Amino acid sequence: MKYLNLNFALLFFTIFIQFIQVGLTQHLPEGWFRAGSHPENYMMGPGSSGYVKSIPSVEFPYSYGTLIQSFFPKAYLGKRVRLSGFVKSNNVTGWAGLLMRVDTLSKLYLDTMYRRPITGNNDWTVYEDVLEVPIIATKLTFGISLVGEGEVWLDECKFEIVDPTKVNLTELTAADGGVEASPNALQEPINLSF
Numbered sequence: 001m002k003y004l005n006l007n008f009a010l011l012f013f014t015i016f017i018q019f020i021q022v023g024l025t026q027h028l029p030e031g032w033f034r035a036g037s038h039p040e041n042y043m044m045g046p047g048s049s050g051y052v053k054s055i056p057s058v059e060f061p062y063s064y065g066t067l068i069q070s071f072f073p074k075a076y077l078g079k080r081v082r083l084s085g086f087v088k089s090n091n092v093t094g095w096a097g098l099l100m101r102v103d104t105l106s107k108l109y110l111d112t113m114y115r116r117p118i119t120g121n122n123d124w125t126v127y128e129d130v131l132e133v134p135i136i137a138t139k140l141t142f143g144i145s146l147v148g149e150g151e152v153w154l155d156e157c158k159f160e161i162v163d164p165t166k167v168n169l170t171e172l173t174a175a176d177g178g179v180e181a182s183p184n185a186l187q188e189p190i191n192l193s194f
């Protein structure tokens with residue numbers, strides 16, 4: 001099994017999403033940006049859908065690339081929220097997942113799908129992440145991540161408020177961390193299809 005352990009996965013995504021962002025946003029739809037531990041190891045962009053493709057021989061599991069968007073989740077504060085999106089994969093020898101992260105000032109909540117990873121070759125399939133968005137949330141980040149080698153595509157993302165008595169959380173991963181709200185943040189997700 002190529003699953004990362006919990007602490008490692010957390011450390012991984014916590015640190016790098018926050019601090020490493022690449023400036024090459026010119027060809028992405030507004031709102032989206034490239035990030036990851038080693039974004040230089042991944043080609044990311046829009047085609048007919050968003051994609052993340054590794055260069056050959058990236059180091060697993062220490063290298064990942066992610067195509068993400070962040071916004072202030074004004075409409076979702078205090079709600080349980082489901083992110084869904086279509087993902088297709090080709091020759092993923094590491095793992096990939098739909099990514100959703102909610103920050104408050106002091107904590108972050110994260111679902112990377114590392115416990116239900118996308119591997120190998122898969123045609124378009126809908127995946128979901130469900131997290132609580134605390135009333136004090138400052139930021140919601142979402143997108144697609146690819147750890148190790150392969151190629152993934154993302155399209156038709158969607159956010160829905162769900163009934164907590166009917167829809168379970170997909171992960172219960174919380175960690176210390178968190179960020180302040182950015183005054184320039186988008187107030188809602190945009191360009192959910194590529």
Ligand SMILES: *[C@@H]1O[C@H](CO)[C@@H](O)[C@H](O)[C@H]1NC(C)=O
Nearest residue numbers: 089090091092120121150151
């Ligand atoms: C996927 O990997 C297999 C085995 O290495 C290779 O033969 C095939 O060409 C790859 N497919 C694509 C589309 O890269």
Ligand SMILES: *[C@@H]1O[C@H](CO)[C@@H](O)[C@H](O)[C@H]1NC(C)=O
Nearest residue numbers: 163164165166167168169170
């Ligand atoms: C939610 O989780 C509970 C407890 O694990 C389980 O019994 C229930 O079937 C789950 N509900 C859904 C809709 O998956």
